[in-house]
Amino acid sequence: MKPAVFEYVSPTSVDEAVTALSTTDDIGDVKVLAGGQSLVPLLSLRLAQPGRIVDINGIENLSEITEEAGVVTIGALVRQAVAGRSDVVRRSIPLMAAAIPLIGHGAIRNRGTVGGSIAHADPAAELPTVAACLDAELVAQGPGGERSIRAADFFTGFFTTALSEDEILTAVRIRAAGPGTGAAYEEVARRHGDFAMAGVAAQVRLDGDTVAEARIAISGVDLAPVRASKAEAALAGRTIDDAVLDEAADATVADLSPSSDLHGSAAYRKHIAGVLIRKAVRTAAARARETL
């Protein structure tokens, strides 16, 4: 349970960090270290044995949350607990504010970062699901400069993203929720703080009583977060009642093919995905109504 030997660098700028990631010589794997709440356990278990660790915690301008022209930018190093308490996040990205308390435990959120969770891309994790639900833009910087990746193109597979090995995720950009918008994150986990067996992120914008826009994403049922496009389409323009919710949930669940594991069978995961879609959409709509 002790990490293997590695070289440790602690750059103070993104450029320096990118250089440390791209000059690998014969050092083996190079890994970015952010909050360390996923990486340090992997080092201790020796599931990861990088030759070099690039600790980005000393880079200053990656810890800010700003809102400009209707877009919230969250620096990759913002701690999950800080994002969860942020007024900007609570007001403009209520879905993220709802999701964060479900991540692990207080001591984990105090250290774990928003960017780290998204870069780690655990299919059961909350923040990648939020990013997928809200069509976040993930800002990456590498030797060739900066680029922005849409969430739909970012999560490419099981713990796999579109980031290349010499790129750093620097920020997450999410469009601020407008008036009439409510959000909810519902999940089922074996114990509080565990990764969920399945989870549903929902954001609903109401126009009077009808759904102007519904956004839904599901965690834990595939290799990456899944957008529930059929449910979104089934809800658009409708007034939410039990029949509409059934139609939306059933349309999506039929397409899911989760795998079975120790924690739950595929059939059970499909079942709870359906239950959670109904619950999350209903709660999101109720919260949207409160803002009208």
Add this chain to the structure above:
Amino acid sequence: MNTREITVTVNGRKRTVNVEVRRTLADFLREDLGLTATHLGCEHGVCGACTVIVDGHTERSCTQLAVQADGREITTVEGLATGDGELHPVQQALRDNHSFQCGFCTPGFVMTIYGMCEDKKAGRPVPCSRTEIREELSGNICRCTGYQSIVDGTEAALAGTAGKES
């Protein structure tokens, strides 16, 4: 050996030490500083036994490297009581409520609950109901008590914080 010099303040005392870069903060506290009250159960973030306060917030000491503590301020359970024979109010509240049996998990619980009391003083949100307390304590595992007495102790500790103006 890959080492680095770091300066950390642990329980109010500033120390400059050369550490191996792969050393976790937990091992640094226990092996290098001899502060063995911080316990190691799982060494991968799950059990909470190694919880300490870093710059005012609870953090796991097994999921960070000692080099990352450079320039930071750390409080371990050794740093709570003032040494005049009195327990810290959090420790006293837990003792009064029989919140431990074998004691292996206790340092982690004490620091987690101390963290809640500090949050309360700083005006950050803290758990109110017993259900919320259970949620807050869910990151600390105890194999002995069944938690009932720990929830009692936490309630008492938080009530004490409310009563005491500081």
